[in-house]
Amino acid sequence: MPSLNGQATDFSTVCNYAAGQIIPNVSPLPPPTMWAQNSRFLGVTSREVLPPDPLPGSEIRPGNLGQGGGGMSVLPVIDVALLPNSRIPKRNGGTGSNVDCWFFLERRVVEVATDLRLHFDIGDAALRISHGAIEPAKPMKPWIFRNSLLTTSPDWVCLNH
Amino acid sequence: MRFLTKRRTPYDEYLFFLAQLKDLIRRNKDESDEGEELRAKMDELWFKIPEDKRREINKDVRLPNIRINE
Numbered sequence: 001m002p003s004l005n006g007q008a009t010d011f012s013t014v015c016n017y018a019a020g021q022i023i024p025n026v027s028p029l030p031p032p033t034m035w036a037q038n039s040r041f042l043g044v045t046s047r048e049v050l051p052p053d054p055l056p057g058s059e060i061r062p063g064n065l066g067q068g069g070g071g072m073s074v075l076p077v078i079d080v081a082l083l084p085n086s087r088i089p090k091r092n093g094g095t096g097s098n099v100d101c102w103f104f105l106e107r108r109v110v111e112v113a114t115d116l117r118l119h120f121d122i123g124d125a126a127l128r129i130s131h132g133a134i135e136p137a138k139p140m141k142p143w144i145f146r147n148s149l150l151t152t153s154p155d156w157v158c159l160n161h
Numbered sequence: 162m163r164f165l166t167k168r169r170t171p172y173d174e175y176l177f178f179l180a181q182l183k184d185l186i187r188r189n190k191d192e193s194d195e196g197e198e199l200r201a202k203m204d205e206l207w208f209k210i211p212e213d214k215r216r217e218i219n220k221d222v223r224l225p226n227i228r229i230n231e
Contacts, residue, residue, distance in 0.1 A: 038197055038200075038201055039201075039204060078224045078225065080215075080216060080219040080222050080224060081212045081215045081216045081219065083219065083224075084203055084207040085179065085207075085218050085222070086178075086179070086200040086204070087204070088219070088222050088224075092222055092223050092224065093219075093221040093222040093223050094219070095179065095182050095183060096200065097191070097192055097196075097197075097200075098192075102225050131208070
């Protein structure tokens with residue numbers, strides 16, 4: 001979901017100001033609370049990173065096979081088989097919300113962030129078939145991970161599509 | 162007497178929810194909480210569906226061509 005000056009907006013509004021492939025000054029919307037309510041925010045839902053009934057004060061951790069953990073879902077390339085139809089906007093032939101925008105982030109932004117890591121959990125990026133997540137680089141408190149994700153906000157590029 | 166039941170696959174379930182979502186879209190009600198709840202359920206099923214079926218579901222999709230600094 002896009003935001004302009006920190007306020008939620010929608011694709012049809014922001015694309016009115018864009019002549020080219022990129023819509024300037026538009027960022028992904030941060031969740032209004034600690035946890036995102038769904039996958040449309042720059043953040044994670046508690047279900048994505050914590051086991052059911054976590055102990056108070058639990059830390060979140062990088063994803064490990066069979067052990068839960070994880071982070072914000074990202075794709076290294078856009079492959080149609082990786083995107084749930086219900087998250088592809090209707091204007092692009094899917095059944096997702098037309099409010100939402102496509103956002104692009106250069107990989108180096110995550111690679112230089114000390115608290116974040118990029119982890120591919122399906123396939124191989126080199127083969128263009130992967131799914132990945134931006135995760136905590138080490139076990140950390142949820143609010144620290146949240147803040148780390150928010151620091152990437154200015155680096156996301158909004159695509160006019 | 163014995164009864165045989167066919168277990169619904171994630172693909173079947175996804176199509177079931179997709180039909181409901183398309184119905185909401187037809188009625189211009191998909192941008193509601195109801196639509197978002199449906200999409201959240203569908204998210205969980207997506208990667209349990211075989212790739213060929215996923216491609217079939219998305220056969221009419223037009224994706225952005227991203228080649229920024231790559």
